[in-house]
Amino acid sequence: MCFTSGCFDLLHIGHLRSLEEAAALGDVLVVGLNRDKRVRELKGRGRPVAPERQRAELLAGLACVDYVVLFGEDTAAQLIRALEPDVVCKGGEYRGTRTPEQEAIESLGGRFVLLRQTPGVRSSLILQRTKRR
Numbered sequence: 001m002c003f004t005s006g007c008f009d010l011l012h013i014g015h016l017r018s019l020e021e022a023a024a025l026g027d028v029l030v031v032g033l034n035r036d037k038r039v040r041e042l043k044g045r046g047r048p049v050a051p052e053r054q055r056a057e058l059l060a061g062l063a064c065v066d067y068v069v070l071f072g073e074d075t076a077a078q079l080i081r082a083l084e085p086d087v088v089c090k091g092g093e094y095r096g097t098r099t100p101e102q103e104a105i106e107s108l109g110g111r112f113v114l115l116r117q118t119p120g121v122r123s124s125l126i127l128q129r130t131k132r133r
Helices: 013-023 036-043 052-060 077-083 100-107 123-132
Strands: 002-006 029-034 067-071 087-090 111-114
Touching: 002 013, 002 077, 013 029, 013 087, 029 036, 029 052, 052 067, 067 077, 077 100, 087 100, 100 111
Parallel strands: 002 029, 002 087, 029 067, 087 111
Antiparallel strands: none
């Protein structure tokens, strides 16, 4: 099983490519989805763009995603310990940073993988461009 997590506030091509890459690392892909309250804490006022139930439904509708689990904690470490996946993935923006998710999977004997980023594609950048128009 492979696990990844995030806000997935505004689903875009970078998310799809990362999720497909994560899915290729295991037989099942579980996506931890930050609850609305946590997204507001992380991203600020006006976020999330779509409520958690809609974000979860969109993710679950992708062919590469097997399960979506909502969580409200600061990190997905507790969820990783409960699920015990073989692989945990995080986005490439975490390169050079040791994350709680990395520590959690390594404590279980699993593997941590940083996914590739699609250059110039981030939800916050898309929203900024939209506001300017």
